[in-house]
Amino acid sequence: MWKLLDESNKNQYKLLITNFASLSEAFAQKSSNDSIIIAPIINSKFQEASFKKSFNATIEDIGNSSYDASVKLTDGSKYIIGIKSFGVKSGFQKIAQFKKDSQQDEWGSIIERIKKRQQNGSSDDDFDDYLELAKKIAVLRNKRISSSKSQLQGFDFDSQVEAVYHVLMPSGSVNKDKQNDEPYILVGETSYSSIDLKHLQIIGPTKSNMLQNFQFTDGQHLYQYNSADSQLLMSFKGHSGTGISNEDIGIEKWPVTYIEDPFKLFANLNSETTKAVDDHISQSVTFMIKIERRSGFNAWYGSPKTKLDKNDSRYHRIVSLSQQDTSVPSDWLSKFNKVAFDSFSSDKAKKDRERLRSDVTKYLSHGSELFNLATTILWRNYKTPYEVYIPIPNSKKFHTENPDFFVKNGGLLNGQKLVSTKENRTFTLELLPSQEKMVMFINQDNGKAIQSLSSQFIFGEWVLKNIFQLKNRELLTTDTLEEIGINAITFTKYNDNRPISMSFTYVDSENPPEDLWN
Numbered sequence: 001m002w003k004l005l006d007e008s009n010k011n012q013y014k015l016l017i018t019n020f021a022s023l024s025e026a027f028a029q030k031s032s033n034d035s036i037i038i039a040p041i042i043n044s045k046f047q048e049a050s051f052k053k054s055f056n057a058t059i060e061d062i063g064n065s066s067y068d069a070s071v072k073l074t075d076g077s078k079y080i081i082g083i084k085s086f087g088v089k090s091g092f093q094k095i096a097q098f099k100k101d102s103q104q105d106e107w108g109s110i111i112e113r114i115k116k117r118q119q120n121g122s123s124d125d126d127f128d129d130y131l132e133l134a135k136k137i138a139v140l141r142n143k144r145i146s147s148s149k150s151q152l153q154g155f156d157f158d159s160q161v162e163a164v165y166h167v168l169m170p171s172g173s174v175n176k177d178k179q180n181d182e183p184y185i186l187v188g189e190t191s192y193s194s195i196d197l198k199h200l201q202i203i204g205p206t207k208s209n210m211l212q213n214f215q216f217t218d219g220q221h222l223y224q225y226n227s228a229d230s231q232l233l234m235s236f237k238g239h240s241g242t243g244i245s246n247e248d249i250g251i252e253k254w255p256v257t258y259i260e261d262p263f264k265l266f267a268n269l270n271s272e273t274t275k276a277v278d279d280h281i282s283q284s285v286t287f288m289i290k291i292e293r294r295s296g297f298n299a300w301y302g303s304p305k306t307k308l309d310k311n312d313s314r315y316h317r318i319v320s321l322s323q324q325d326t327s328v329p330s331d332w333l334s335k336f337n338k339v340a341f342d343s344f345s346s347d348k349a350k351k352d353r354e355r356l357r358s359d360v361t362k363y364l365s366h367g368s369e370l371f372n373l374a375t376t377i378l379w380r381n382y383k384t385p386y387e388v389y390i391p392i393p394n395s396k397k398f399h400t401e402n403p404d405f406f407v408k409n410g411g412l413l414n415g416q417k418l419v420s421t422k423e424n425r426t427f428t429l430e431l432l433p434s435q436e437k438m439v440m441f442i443n444q445d446n447g448k449a450i451q452s453l454s455s456q457f458i459f460g461e462w463v464l465k466n467i468f469q470l471k472n473r474e475l476l477t478t479d480t481l482e483e484i485g486i487n488a489i490t491f492t493k494y495n496d497n498r499p500i501s502m503s504f505t506y507v508d509s510e511n512p513p514e515d516l517w518n
Contacts, residue, residue, distance in 0.1 A: 001071075001079050001164045002189050002251055005055060013054035017168065018254050020046055021185060026262035040170040040183045040256045042085040047168060051083060058433035060148075060503075067145075067163065067192070070152045070433040078152050082165040082192050084236075088246050089172060092224050092233035100482045101140055102230040107133055111212045111227050121205035121214065130202045134216045137225060137232055138195035140483055143469045145194050147484045150466030151504060154434030155458055163192035167236065169246055170256075187252040190239050193220050217241070280496040283405065284515045287393055288488050288507060289481060294350070296391040296449075297463065297476045301354075302380040308340045314373055315340075321370040328363050328370075335360050339378055385473045386460030389449040390489065390502075396446040398517060405493065406442060406450070406500060416445040426453060428499040437499060467504060490515070 002010075021040040048068060052059045057069040068083040086093055102108065110133045114126045121130070149161040167188035174181050196218035203215035203222075212227035222241025224233040235241030238248040259265060294302035308315055322333045339360055344353040357378050364371035375382035392398055399411030407427040412419040426441040429450075439453040452459040464470045469484055481487045488507040493500050507516060 001081070001162065002166070002187065004073055004075070004077065006074075009054045013050055014254055016050040016054065017042065017047065017185060018256055020050075021170065021183075021256045022259045023262040023265070024183075024256075025258050026266065037174040037183055037258070039087065039173045040185055042168050042170055042185070044083075044085055047085055048083055051081075051166070057081070060433070060505075067148045072152075072435070078159065078161045080148050080152055080161060080163045080192070082163075083167075084165060085168045085170070086236075086246070087172060088169045088186055090169075090246065092235050094231050095234045096141055096144070096232040097230055098137065098140055098232065099230040102227075104479065104482075105136060107136065107230070108227065114211050120208040121211045126211075127202045127204075130204070130214050130216065131200060133214075133225070134200050134202065134223075135197060137223075138197050138200065138218070141232065142194040142197075144484050145192075147467050147469050147486065150462070151431075152433045153466070154431065154436040155462050165190050165192045165236070167246075167249065169250070183256045183258070185254045185256060186247060186250040187254065188236065188246065188249040189251055190236060190249045191220065195223070196220060280494045280498070282493045282495040283402075284490060284492040285398075285402075285405065286488050286490045286505065286507065286513050286516045287391075288516070289486070290391055290393050291476060291478055291481075292391065293347075293475065295389075297388045297468070299389055300379075300381045300385040300387040300460070301473075301475060303353075304377065304380055308377050310341070314377060318370070318373055318377070321373070325365075325368075325370055327365065332360065332363060336374065336378075382473070384457050384461075386457040386464055388456070388460040388463060389443070389451040392448050392450065393517060395448040399442075399447045405491075406440075410442050411447050413447060418442065418447050430499045430501045432501050432503040488516075 021042060024038055024041040027041050048059050051057055051069055055071050057071045059069050060067060067080040069081045071079050071081065073079070082095065084093060098107075110129050114121055114129050117123060117126060119126055145163065149163065153159050153161045165188075167190070169186040169188055171184045171186070174183050199219045201217050201219070203217060205211045206213040206215060206224065213224065215222065215224045217223065217240075220240060222235040222237075224235075225231070226233065236246050236249055237243040243249075290296065292298060318336065319333065322328055322336070335356055339353055339357050342353075344350045360378065361371075361375060361382075364374060372383075381387045396413060396416070398405075399413055403409060403411040405411065407425060409420050410418075410425045410427065418425060422441055422443075425443070425447075426439060428437050429440045430437050438455060438459060440450050441453050443449045443451050464476070465472075467484075467486070468476055468480055470476060470480065478487075485506050486504045488505050490503050490505050490513075491500055492503075507513065
């Protein structure tokens with residue numbers, strides 16, 4: 001990717017990073033040895049901000065996201081990027097964490113089996129257990145990467161999105177007495193690939209007394225899993241992780257010259273008036289994704305909007321076909337009638353109905369007329385299970401306080417009913433980071449739903465299959481959200497005539513964003 005970036009943009013990025021690093025002596029403890037020049041300092045947040053500014057990138061601030069930024073180049077190519085900084089001589093680097101997943105799936109029990117054998121993690125059974133755990137890690141890691149790519153890919157499922165790690169590696173401290181020895185920052189790049197499940201190979205535990213930490217490879221990268229904090233680490237020594245040093249992935253070296261008196265610079269920063277950069281954001285709000293079994297992102301799973309009538313010609317056809325089909329059980333029609341006509345009011349009763357509905361469906365031959373009729377009658381949308389809407393939590397309060405957020409007067413309510421016409425509740429939404437646009441509208445009682453105006457199934461398929469990585473007719477759950485590292489959606493308004501943007505994000509309950517809506 002680096003070689004494809006615009007040279008002037010790369011020079012701006014280099015200038016920002018090296019200028020910041022030139023101030024390193026202001027942030028470091030003074031060495032007692034005057035012959036030592038300290039190592040350059042890189043601040044990760046400043047690095048991300050500089051990357052965004054220089055390359056017009058979208059920076060993602062998602063807790064469990066697989067990437068940090070995305071860029072679309074002028075030739076149409078798209079990249080998701082893991083932005084990292086670490087010393088040239090550093091070891092394995094953290095690339096993912098699976099704390100909740102490891103607890104829910106009891107990964108610790110696999111480690112305990114290995115410890116109980118007392119074979120130092122070297123027996124065949126130990127390697128089989130390590131391989132089982134490595135596969136669990138790989139599946140979750142790959143889901144997150146696929147979801148991240150899909151957000152940049154957008155609705156064009158065939159478009160290609162490449163993934164790379166972009167790395168800045170500062171040199172260590174430098175001895176003034178050594179000739180041609182100077183501090184520098186090495187730019188590195190290596191592939192950011194999914195883990196190849198077919199070529200997993202266990203290296204073994206990191207130490208004989210640390211059986212909970214082990215290394216494995218897929219032939220593309222060398223990984224290490226640390227059980228205590230459920231972290232996945234990766235080696236950057238060469239493109240497969242088996243090189244001599246991190247310098248093996250280096251592609252460009254930037255010398256760093258320290259400012260003689262950085263404190264003087266800081267003391268005079270406010271001596272001149274500086275103009276603040278305007279990001280043109282006028283308002284933003286973050287909604288936690290609320291999981292409902294039969295609505296929201298699971299709306300396709302609900303009952304049909306129109307209840308079947310026994311006088312309906314479709315029902316008479318169901319009766320006729322079920323009597324002709326010898327493969328269905330004798331009580332099939334009575335079960336069908338129960339699902340179609342009985343009242344299921346409580347949540348428990350509705351779940352009973354869903355189990356009975358699945359039982360009725362499984363006896364039918366896929367593609368048959370009876371199957372097509374029955375699934376159409378009993379399901380909201382069985383054939384194309386992508387009917388979804390974005391739920392607005394506590395929507396009545398939100399629209400009362402923010403009636404113009406999505407569109408002027410779009411959220412005005414009279415009791416539970418929306419006042420404005422459908423046309424006046426319609427707005428354009430830009431999906432980030434793909435920058436694709438879709439016309440949406442506010443709908444349902446209390447304005448609780450944001451729905452696509454004419455492309456509901458396109459939006460639904462993209463969200464369910466590509467962002468949430470679900471199979472057809474698989475319900476979205478909180479466990480799934482934790483697996484892929486998404487649990488919220490942020491909507492942002494701008495004052496420069498841009499449409500409202502929407503991006504998936506992750507909210508840490510211990511450090512929620514200021515715009516979180518409750």
